[in-house]
Amino acid sequence: MQGNFREHAAVLRRLGAEPVEVRLPAQLDGLDGLILPGGESTAITRLMHLYGIDEALRSFEAPIFGTCAGMIILDREHLGLADIRVERNAFGRQVKSFEADIDIGQGDEPVRAVFIRAPWIAEAGPDVDVLAEVDGHPVLARQGRILVAAFHPELTDDTRIHELFLTQVREATSVDSAELEKRAKAPALPAPGAGVSVRA
Numbered sequence: 680m681q682g683n684f685r686e687h688a689a690v691l692r693r694l695g696a697e698p699v700e701v702r703l704p705a706q707l708d709g710l711d712g713l714i715l716p717g718g719e720s721t722a723i724t725r726l727m728h729l730y731g732i733d734e735a736l737r738s739f740e741a742p743i744f745g746t747c748a749g750m751i752i753l754d755r756e757h758l759g760l761a762d763i764r765v766e767r768n769a770f771g772r773q774v775k776s777f778e779a780d781i782d783i784g785q786g787d788e789p790v791r792a793v794f795i796r797a798p799w800i801a802e803a804g805p806d807v808d809v810l811a812e813v814d815g816h817p818v819l820a821r822q823g824r825i826l827v828a829a830f831h832p833e834l835t836d837d838t839r840i841h842e843l844f845l846t847q848v849r850e851a852t853s854v855d856s857a858e859l860e861k862r863a864k865a866p867a868l869p870a871p872g873a874g875v876s877v878r879a
């Protein structure tokens with residue numbers, strides 16, 4: 680949307696997705712996924728309200744990935760799309776920025792994560808899977824189609840976190856196309872459009 684669009688877009692392109700910048704509600708139409716980037720959550724909240732993106736997101740059904748301020752915006756106190764309570768500037772305001780190796784499980788190499796005045800997840804509901812923690816605080820989590828990260832995966836060369844999101848996007852679009860195919864076979868329903876492309 681704003682801020683680090685360029686960095687996110689570069690990673691997405693490397694992974695074969697077609698990124699588009701979203702500033703207006705109509706630009707959400709037909710997207711297979713959405714990244715809510717970092718920045719200042721109060722400013723982003725105000726702008727989203729001004730442009731009606733907050734309202735438009737209520738009917739947006741594709742996967743959403745919130746990074747840093749984007750994670751704050753998805754929480755219970757903001758858009759309410761993730762069942763989490765996020766604490767802003769949780770690592771301390773004075774700790775402007777730090778890097779940490781985080782374990783994302785599955786026996787993989789740890790991910791080097793860049794934290795910038797980062798939040799953490801203070802509380803998570805039962806449907807939330809915590810995927811990584813720093814000092815016992817969740818910093819990467821998934822709840823169905825929603826992925827949240829307290830850090831900035833677009834600022835390193837490691838593409839694994841974006842890959843994780845694109846896997847969610849591909850899962851969601853293949854469910855959709857399977858559903859469309861089923862409908863195409865049901866004579867009473869109209870034929871579906873062409874294939875669904877991944878445009879995260």
Ligand code: GLN
Pocket residue numbers: 716717718719720721746747748749751767768795796797798
């Ligand atoms: N501290 C910012 C906030 O509370 C988030 C920082 C970030 O997105 N890097 O909105």
